[in-house]
Amino acid sequence: MTDSFLEEFKDPKLAKRLAESISAITLDRPVTVMHVCGTHEHAIGRAGIRAVLPKGLRLVAGPGCPVCVCPARDIDLAVAAARIDDVTVTTFGDMFRVPSTTSSLEEEKASGGDVRVVYSPLDAVEFARKHPERRVIFIAVGFETTAAPIAASLLAGPPENFFILPSLRIIPPALTFLLEGGAGPVEGFILPGHVSTVIGVDGYRFLDEIFHVPGVIAGFEPVDVLRAVRELLAQIGGEKKSSVVNLYRRVVNEEGNRKAQDAIAKVFRVDDVEWRGIGTIPNSGLVLRSEFERIDAVKHLGLTVDTEPVDIRPGCLCHKVILGESEPEECKLFGEACTPRRPHGPCMVSSEGTCRARYQYRPVNQKPRE
Amino acid sequence: MCLGIPMKIVEMDGQEAVAIAGGIRKRIRLDLLDGVQMGDFVLIHTGYAIEKLDAEEARETLELIKQVYRAGMTGETEETTS
Numbered sequence: 001m002t003d004s005f006l007e008e009f010k011d012p013k014l015a016k017r018l019a020e021s022i023s024a025i026t027l028d029r030p031v032t033v034m035h036v037c038g039t040h041e042h043a044i045g046r047a048g049i050r051a052v053l054p055k056g057l058r059l060v061a062g063p064g065c066p067v068c069v070c071p072a073r074d075i076d077l078a079v080a081a082a083r084i085d086d087v088t089v090t091t092f093g094d095m096f097r098v099p100s101t102t103s104s105l106e107e108e109k110a111s112g113g114d115v116r117v118v119y120s121p122l123d124a125v126e127f128a129r130k131h132p133e134r135r136v137i138f139i140a141v142g143f144e145t146t147a148a149p150i151a152a153s154l155l156a157g158p159p160e161n162f163f164i165l166p167s168l169r170i171i172p173p174a175l176t177f178l179l180e181g182g183a184g185p186v187e188g189f190i191l192p193g194h195v196s197t198v199i200g201v202d203g204y205r206f207l208d209e210i211f212h213v214p215g216v217i218a219g220f221e222p223v224d225v226l227r228a229v230r231e232l233l234a235q236i237g238g239e240k241k242s243s244v245v246n247l248y249r250r251v252v253n254e255e256g257n258r259k260a261q262d263a264i265a266k267v268f269r270v271d272d273v274e275w276r277g278i279g280t281i282p283n284s285g286l287v288l289r290s291e292f293e294r295i296d297a298v299k300h301l302g303l304t305v306d307t308e309p310v311d312i313r314p315g316c317l318c319h320k321v322i323l324g325e326s327e328p329e330e331c332k333l334f335g336e337a338c339t340p341r342r343p344h345g346p347c348m349v350s351s352e353g354t355c356r357a358r359y360q361y362r363p364v365n366q367k368p369r370e
Numbered sequence: 371m372c373l374g375i376p377m378k379i380v381e382m383d384g385q386e387a388v389a390i391a392g393g394i395r396k397r398i399r400l401d402l403l404d405g406v407q408m409g410d411f412v413l414i415h416t417g418y419a420i421e422k423l424d425a426e427e428a429r430e431t432l433e434l435i436k437q438v439y440r441a442g443m444t445g446e447t448e449e450t451t452s
Contacts, residue, residue, distance in 0.1 A: 005432065006411075008432050009432065038372075066372075092416075119417065121416065145374070148420060149416045149418040149420070152401040155401075156401065194373070195372055197420050249424065250424050250428035251374075257403070257420060257421055259404060
């Protein structure tokens with residue numbers, strides 16, 4: 001087996017034909033569909049997919065960036081940890097520059113705090129093993145895809161000087177929240193391909209069974225996204241019965257990755273947690289089970305923050321962008337007071353953020369705001 | 371964040387393995403996946419293999435897409451039931 005089968009998905013001729021077939025669709029009313037994955041936003045931006053959509057179809061980005069929805073309080077706690085002498089804070093790179101209420105991990109590092117960017121929880125565990133004199137904290141942020149490796153690294157028995165700051169969230173309760181009125185009239189979802197490797201098609205059955213809303217699991221090549229759009233339109237238009245469809249079968253199966261699900265369930269339990277700019281979503285977070293509480297950095301280090309957390313700074317529209325209610329371009333700060341170099345809100349900091357992706361793929365001839 | 375990189379398994383030793391893609395070699399863990407074999411393509415996320423890539427499903431999907439390509443704007447026959 002060669003990997004040519006993966007390369008073929010990138011064939012621009014296929015994407016062009018699919019794009020033409022989608023452009024030719026006529027809608028008799030405005031329709032909004034949503035994806036909930038930062039990687040999808042990049043695929044859409046990079047390929048210019050919004051430019052080929054039928055007139056009247058809005059493809060919006062929902063809460064698909066785990067770093068963007070991580071509440072300021074959690075970053076405030078990480079900042080507090082970074083100020084303790086014998087503590088090393090390890091984090092995925094995306095979290096490094098996200099503003100907390102009064103600081104960021106980047107600023108703490110500049111002020112002498114020991115903050116290190118890692119690619120994997122394994123790197124953080126390894127660092128802890130090599131530095132028994134330090135207490136090493138890993139900021140556990142992410143969705144199901146990331147929760148599974150973190151759970152596996154905890155089940156493998158990390159050293160006693162290793163702790164996590166739990167800020168993991170799961171996608172299905174967020175979709176429920178959106179459908180129960182948390183967002184505008186979303187009529188269908190493009191479902192996140194790699195979260196789906198863990199939870200499978202079964203993880204989304206409620207979309208159809210409870211809400212009668214279509215969902216399409218999609219990969220990350222332009223052809224994958226285009227096929228998902230076409231499938232959603234066929235279901236919304238009534239040509240097909242509404243259902244949850246898996247168009248990413250080369251990776252995702254019906255029941256998902258049971259081993260990954262088991263690892264998550266052994267280490268974590270679900271609880272109500274806050275999403276930055278959105279508020280509390282019931283049963284949408286993963287917190288450590290009592291058997292693993294000894295590695296909870298907040299409890300072990302007695303971390304506290306004095307200041308009232310500020311999730312959304314004045315002028316920032318992140319809270320509306322995250323819900324798909326506003327486009328980044330509608331924000332007065334976008335591209336001017338808020339850029340990747342000098343970000344104002346979390347959606348511009350993380351590479352997965354909607355504002356960041358929209359800025360990166362903005363038209364080169366876009367005129368400055370008047 | 372949920373970025374998954376398809377890589378090919380070229381060495382295995384218990385739950386540890388080495389995978390390659392585009393000239394990059396990486397040590398990865400297999401704790402989250404049963405039945406991985408040498409030469410398998412797996413999706414890697416934060417150092418762990420989280421799922422196998424199914425070449426047969428990939429070929430079928432490509433064939434469906436190509437049918438659209440050949441059919442042009444009419445006569446789509448794609449079967450997309452889950």
